[in-house]
Amino acid sequence: MSSGGDGERDRLDRLIAAEQDERRRLALFLHDGPVQQLSGIALMLDAASHLIASGRHDEAQGILATALERHRETIRELRDLSFALEPVVLRDQGFAAAVRALAEQIGTNHTLRVDLALEAADGLGETTQVALYTILRELLDQSVRRGPPTRIAVAISRGEDGGVVAAVSDDAEPERRRRSFEVIEERVRQLHGEIDVAAGDDGTEIRVTLPAYTAQR
Numbered sequence: 001m002s003s004g005g006d007g008e009r010d011r012l013d014r015l016i017a018a019e020q021d022e023r024r025r026l027a028l029f030l031h032d033g034p035v036q037q038l039s040g041i042a043l044m045l046d047a048a049s050h051l052i053a054s055g056r057h058d059e060a061q062g063i064l065a066t067a068l069e070r071h072r073e074t075i076r077e078l079r080d081l082s083f084a085l086e087p088v089v090l091r092d093q094g095f096a097a098a099v100r101a102l103a104e105q106i107g108t109n110h111t112l113r114v115d116l117a118l119e120a121a122d123g124l125g126e127t128t129q130v131a132l133y134t135i136l137r138e139l140l141d142q143s144v145r146r147g148p149p150t151r152i153a154v155a156i157s158r159g160e161d162g163g164v165v166a167a168v169s170d171d172a173e174p175e176r177r178r179r180s181f182e183v184i185e186e187r188v189r190q191l192h193g194e195i196d197v198a199a200g201d202d203g204t205e206i207r208v209t210l211p212a213y214t215a216q217r
Helices: 002-053 057-085 088-093 095-110 126-146 178-190
Strands: 113-117 151-158 164-170 194-200 203-210
Touching (some): 002 057, 095 151, 126 178, 178 194, 178 203
Parallel strands (some): 113 151
Antiparallel strands (some): 164 203, 194 203
16 A cells, blocks of 8 residues: 555656756746847847937947847747647647647748648547647657657547547657656656657657546546
């Protein structure tokens, strides 16, 4: 009995550590990215203001143009972050539409092909949609980090028991370190599912299998 309790505590500890890592990653991204960029834009606007006051309008115009472009880039980064945290399309249009939008974003940002087979995704419960979307997002991000791949394939199919199987395969550098999947494994366990990692010379395939009673939640 105590062994089961210890195992549960270990899983909880790993989950807490994973969430802390995620918050730390988010804080670093905000500090090193948008916050620094906005600080730089403020300095540029201050410099442009002084130039205008000195009658040096052409120089001020050049600085303002650069500041405007950096401001637009910061908006894009914050929009991408907002989409990753809670995509509006998932809530408004459903799981398949959200995964398509995610695949398009990743494909465009990293110049790679993302093939999708999502027909079997219909009927997933709301809780499962959010959890599985998060898992797929993390698997896609991991493929890009290991790569760069030239293609990624995402396929959703139904298991024999009515459950759901989500497979992500790529042609990036094979991932053989089991530890790389610990955070994702913990999320899958929360859904009472299983994860299988197959790494070969031509890439990696990760299959996440969720039982029927979880898929309908």
